Structure formats: structure tokens, C-alpha cells
Amino acid sequence: MSERRLLKEYQVVKKELGNHKNIISSLEPIDSDDLTNWTATILGPPNTPYHGHSFDLRIHLTPEYPLKPPQVTFSAYKMPHCNIEFKTGKICLNILDNANWSPVWNLLTVVLAIYQLLSDPVTDSPLNIDLSNILKIKDTSAYYGLIEYYLNNKSDK
Amino acid sequence: MSDLECAICFEEFKEDRCALNPCHHTFHLECIRIWHSYADDLKCPTCRTESETITLGFEGVSDGYGVIINLRDGFYVRKLQEFSEMTSVGQTPQIITDFNINQEVEEEEDNDDNEDSGDDHRLKDEGSGVDVLVNEMGELSITENTVRVPSTTRILQCNICGEIDESINECCDDCNTLYHDHCLRSLAIEIFQPQSWELCVQCNKKLGKFNMPGEDVRTFNPDSSKIVNGRLRDKNSLATERIYHNMHLDEFETLRTVKYKIQEHVRNVLNDFKKRAKNKGISISTADFIFVNKFVSRNLYQISEYKYKANEIDYDGEAKKQVLHQLILLGYTNI
Ligand SMILES: [Zn+2]
Ligand SMILES: [Zn+2]
Ligand SMILES: [Zn+2]
Ligand SMILES: [Zn+2]
Numbered sequence: 411m412s413e414r415r416l417l418k419e420y421q422v423v424k425k426e427l428g429n430h431k432n433i434i435s436s437l438e439p440i441d442s443d444d445l446t447n448w449t450a451t452i453l454g455p456p457n458t459p460y461h462g463h464s465f466d467l468r469i470h471l472t473p474e475y476p477l478k479p480p481q482v483t484f485s486a487y488k489m490p491h492c493n494i495e496f497k498t499g500k501i502c503l504n505i506l507d508n509a510n511w512s513p514v515w516n517l518l519t520v521v522l523a524i525y526q527l528l529s530d531p532v533t534d535s536p537l538n539i540d541l542s543n544i545l546k547i548k549d550t551s552a553y554y555g556l557i558e559y560y561l562n563n564k565s566d567k
Numbered sequence: 568m569s570d571l572e573c574a575i576c577f578e579e580f581k582e583d584r585c586a587l588n589p590c591h592h593t594f595h596l597e598c599i600r601i602w603h604s605y606a607d608d609l610k611c612p613t614c615r616t617e618s619e620t621i622t623l624g625f626e627g628v629s630d631g632y633g634v635i636i637n638l639r640d641g642f643y644v645r646k647l648q649e650f651s652e653m654t655s656v657g658q659t660p661q662i663i664t665d666f667n668i669n670q671e672v673e674e675e676e677d678n679d680d681n682e683d684s685g686d687d688h689r690l691k692d693e694g695s696g697v698d699v700l701v702n703e704m705g706e707l708s709i710t711e712n713t714v715r716v717p718s719t720t721r722i723l724q725c726n727i728c729g730e731i732d733e734s735i736n737e738c739c740d741d742c743n744t745l746y747h748d749h750c751l752r753s754l755a756i757e758i759f760q761p762q763s764w765e766l767c768v769q770c771n772k773k774l775g776k777f778n779m780p781g782e783d784v785r786t787f788n789p790d791s792s793k794i795v796n797g798r799l800r801d802k803n804s805l806a807t808e809r810i811y812h813n814m815h816l817d818e819f820e821t822l823r824t825v826k827y828k829i830q831e832h833v834r835n836v837l838n839d840f841k842k843r844a845k846n847k848g849i850s851i852s853t854a855d856f857i858f859v860n861k862f863v864s865r866n867l868y869q870i871s872e873y874k875y876k877a878n879e880i881d882y883d884g885e886a887k888k889q890v891l892h893q894l895i896l897l898g899y900t901n902i
Contacts, residue, residue, distance in 0.1 A: 418577035476575065477605040512612040513602055514574040 416445040433525050446471045450521050455529045459557035479511035490560030492531035492541040502537050590616040609638050738777030739767035763853050825875045830864045832882040836890050855897050863889045
């Protein structure tokens, strides 16, 4: 199933990516001969501290895809977010768990879901404790401030 | 995504479209069954509604035939034509609900002693089985709570690993048992008789090549099979236990290790007996060796409650007792 479906997805992405220009600035295989490793760039959503920045994702599709979810990570030390581990880029998002994944989802839906996560951080399952704590006490200026600090300083690492 | 495509593989539908009930989302039968074997539940991938049944022959409904698979209780089939006739004259359609394979098989499993001896009779049961998934829709008919199917129907299932797939390639012309060649080879190596892989485990005859038939013909044999989450499995395979107990992969791995450790005791004991027998000029046949190995391992496995308890259970001693007993029952009286 996997190989033919990857080709189909490639076509779907090519066809539909244009509809999401304001969200995904690129989504393509790293090497056009290998449809199992992809990279994506998403834009920071408006009304979030990420606005004006862009973020790179790495997507790996295992041989079991689409029966198992894709493995998606942000670049390490680039993404300060309550559900993303800063030093690895690991993402905590329910649809990327085996138990919640559905084979009807595809690369585009996954990337769009991650974009959505940037606007809607979930404090219940934090991978970044500092940000989650600030969010919990609803200290917006500290939240913006800390993220901007991360984005402008720490991410040079 | 268009309605003419399967949302799992993104390919167009041809004849093999099926619908989940009650939500009526459609997929290729193969795609949704593969997904069911991966998922922990029977939820529809599109809308997450828990599925109860699958209707096959989705386009064929107008021809009057279809097959409904009950995903939890096993399989049942019925003519959609009869169904619509009944509903059109205002009768309540009689759905075959007491046709529950899981229950039947589980009861049998409780008196475990018969399990292996049952293997020998498996062929006599063939064709008389009632519990079948069939795709040759025109040939199905129903009488009351029983489903009759053509006697040619067979499940194509490897006798060793219990998987049903297209790579089954060895067949015994004598007893019709099917195997993967790789399963035969690893079994032969396990019993230290690497050359024996070309022989039928059931009857010891030389195996022939098996070619998958084009049409979908399947049989259910309750002695060796079991339906778990609507999937037909070898009753004793590890994969079945994994699905049946709804275990996660790491627990499954532990289970495999436990089984392996226990089997090792039995195999060592059996090999000692084999050497001893050889010194006395008696040779234990491969089929008997496999039978005793399987039988005693399973007993010890059950005594251990699926855990490896080397401190509490004297596996070697217990294995010796049971192996000797089984060998004597098989006629190796002088051992
Ligand atoms: Zn499909
Ligand atoms: Zn549905
Ligand atoms: Zn096999
Ligand atoms: Zn045979």
C-alpha cells in the first residue's frame, strides 16, 4: 500500500499546496527520488508570538505509513512552544500518536494540524514546562517575552 | 477527496468496495481490514464511529446479493435480496445474532487437552463448517440460524504462523495443509532437522508448490482457527494472543520471550529423550517430536500463567514427566 500511496500524496501535495500559501511556505521531499523523507516550512500564525517567523519541520514516513503516523519534528533548539521539546524539536500532538492516528490523514493535514497547534498550545501535556507554567497563569506579556527571547537568542545555538 | 476513491490508499474503487455500518463510509475491503489489524479498535478512520458490521458487495446491492460481516462476533452472511423482501412485506428481518464464532471457539479452548489431537481430524471438518466469509456472493444461502456455504470454500492460512496472506507457497497434496516455506524452514531448524523442511508437519509427506487461486476461497476450521476482532487467526499463534488480549507491543515481546524460554526447557528435555531413544535403536518421528514439543510447551505455559517463573516451577522436571507421558501415549513404550 505504502509506495503507491506516497506517489498519490506527492500529487495531492503538489496540487493543493497553493491553497495554503499563507500557512505552509514549502512542503517537499528532501530528495525527489525518496518520498519517505520530507521537509516543510510553516509560517508563524498571526496573533501569536510566532508571527513573522518561519519554522522548519522534518517528516519521516516509515514503511508502515499510512497505517502508522508519520514522524514529525521541528528543528532542534528552534521552537519554543509548550507542547514541543525545545532541545529536540519533538512534538506532542494527539493525532501523531499511534492510538489517535487515522490512515485517512495525509501530509497536508498533518502539517496543518501542527500549524494549528502553534495557535492553540495545550497546557495539559507540556514538553516545555516553563512556557506551560506561564500560560497556566495567563501572563500574556511574560509568555510573549519568553518566546521572543527564545526565538531571538537561544535559537542561534 | 472524492467519493470514488478509498480514503486509505487513495486509489479508485473497482469491485472491492465495502461499507462500514452504521456510518456507511466506504473503503476497499482489503484496506479497511489491514487498518483493523493495526488499530486497537473498530472505529471508522473517517468519522471515528465505532463500526459494527461491514457490507461487502456494496455495488452489488441492486443485484440482490451482499455479504455482511459482523466485526465483533465473527462473520455472518445473508442474501440482501431476502433481507429487502422481508423488510418490504413488513416482516422484521431475522439477523443472525446467535451465530457467534468467538463463543464457540472459546468454549472449546477451555478443554485444552483436545486441542492438539484435534489437529488430526481437521480435514474431516473441512467443508462442513458453517462459519465462513465468502466472496462468491451468488452461492450463499441461509437456513434459519445457520449459514451454508459451498464446500469448496477454504481459508488460505499458513498452518504454522496462522497468517493469511499471499505468500503461502507450500501445500501438502495429501492432507491439503498449507505453509509458508520460511515458516517450515525455521521450524525445521528449531527441531535440529534442517532437511525436514520439505515435509508436511501433519502427515510427513513431501510438500508440493502451492499457487494462490485467483478467486477468494476460504474455510474456517474451528479446531485451529479463531476469529479475533473479525480477523481469522491461528488459534495458537502469538499474533492471536496479542490481538486477543489487546496487548501492546512490549507486552507482546515479553510474551514471546516467556514462550521461548519455556519451549527451550521442553526442547532440551525432548532432545535428551531423542538421544536416549536413538541409543536404543528407536527413532522419534518429526511429527511426534513437534506434537510433543507443542503440547508440553503449551501445558507448561498455562501452568505458569503466561509468565516465566523459574523459581516456583521446576520446568525441567515437569517437562520430563510430561514428555515421557506423551511419548508413551504415542507408542514409544520402551524409552
Ligand atoms: Zn483502498
Ligand atoms: Zn465513518
Ligand atoms: Zn507462516
Ligand atoms: Zn500433509
